[in-house]
Amino acid sequence: MSLTETCIRRPVMTTLLMMSFIVFGIFGYMKLPISALPRVDFPTVSVYTGLPGANPETMSTSVVAPLERAFATIPGISLMTSRSTNGGSNITMQFDLDRNIDGAALDVQSQITATLRRLPPQLPAPPSFKKVNPADAPVLILMLNSPSLPLAAVDDYAELIFAQQISQLSGVAQVVVLGQQKYAVRIDADPDAAFARGLTLNDIKNAVASANSTAPVGGLRGVDKNLTLTATGEMSKAEDFNDIVVAWRNGAPIHLNEIAEVHDSVENDQIAAWKNENRGIALAVYRQPDANTVAVVDLIKEKMPTYNSQLPPSIDASILNDRSISIRSRKSA
Numbered sequence: 001m002s003l004t005e006t007c008i009r010r011p012v013m014t015t016l017l018m019m020s021f022i023v024f025g026i027f028g029y030m031k032l033p034i035s036a037l038p039r040v041d042f043p044t045v046s047v048y049t050g051l052p053g054a055n056p057e058t059m060s061t062s063v064v065a066p067l068e069r070a071f072a073t074i075p076g077i078s079l080m081t082s083r084s085t086n087g088g089s090n091i092t093m094q095f096d097l098d099r100n101i102d103g104a105a106l107d108v109q110s111q112i113t114a115t116l117r118r119l120p121p122q123l124p125a126p127p128s129f130k131k132v133n134p135a136d137a138p139v140l141i142l143m144l145n146s147p148s149l150p151l152a153a154v155d156d157y158a159e160l161i162f163a164q165q166i167s168q169l170s171g172v173a174q175v176v177v178l179g180q181q182k183y184a185v186r187i188d189a190d191p192d193a194a195f196a197r198g199l200t201l202n203d204i205k206n207a208v209a210s211a212n213s214t215a216p217v218g219g220l221r222g223v224d225k226n227l228t229l230t231a232t233g234e235m236s237k238a239e240d241f242n243d244i245v246v247a248w249r250n251g252a253p254i255h256l257n258e259i260a261e262v263h264d265s266v267e268n269d270q271i272a273a274w275k276n277e278n279r280g281i282a283l284a285v286y287r288q289p290d291a292n293t294v295a296v297v298d299l300i301k302e303k304m305p306t307y308n309s310q311l312p313p314s315i316d317a318s319i320l321n322d323r324s325i326s327i328r329s330r331k332s333a
Helices: 003-009 011-030 056-071 101-118 151-167 191-196 201-211 293-308 324-332
Strands: 044-050 077-085 088-095 128-130 140-145 172-178 183-189 219-221 226-228 245-249 252-255 260-266 273-275 278-287 316-322
Touching: 003 011, 044 056, 044 101, 056 077, 056 088, 056 101, 088 101, 101 128, 140 151, 140 273, 140 293, 151 172, 151 183, 151 260, 151 278, 151 293, 183 201, 191 201, 201 245, 278 293, 293 316, 293 324
Parallel strands: none
Antiparallel strands: 044 088, 044 128, 077 088, 140 278, 140 316, 172 278, 183 260, 219 226, 245 252, 273 278
């Protein structure tokens, strides 16, 4: 008996079978992932290194070259490019499609650790890497601003609450802070005043570094007890730096405020983020290569009330750009 004859002789069974196909088809269609483009994600790892004050040539020869030689030994790399700028460099490695991104990231981390001794000792932090394609656009951009708090305080809440907690969500590759305004103390030295006292800028730098050091100072060992000596710790405000003794001349101390102006500021005052006419701190959220844009955005929006509850009332957190809107509109169309 053929399939056609069976369906003709058993109409009830045929009807129920077709209805099952329709129900399961509708259910499967509703569960399909939604994306703007077909999923073709190359495993990509990007390594960033920052060295304030270094020009692109210095970054290329002293930082990028040693790292590239180390990364070249990692199996499965199909493309490696680098870019050096003032104070920073970025190396992007694209791996074969069959290479696991987590395994590739572990290999990159191992090579970074092995190369640290060949990098300049002035690096403020070791090179950092991220598992994301630099060509991808952020799936969500958030903006934090406040009419009353300084930007440095808003930056602290953006990085310590939003950026850290969003980075832990499933499907999120990284959160990039745009318009970063980290608090810092700026020392504007007066070259003429320093030269008149026989000092160089390097003398000022060394004096400030030694006075603001957190290195251990040692200990005292006695018959009955041992004591560990501790320093006063890092200086946190500009006014704490004014009385630093830079040098002694003719038996008199030369304080920092005599040859420089010390004031509270931020690490980089040449960048900014704006929403309309209000300046703030922006957070760009990038998804992992295997994550769905709509699912990641929905998860972040679900957690937004929890994040907002940890902010002061004077800080407003809003969505600046949502990439999932256009994807949802294509589905409804």
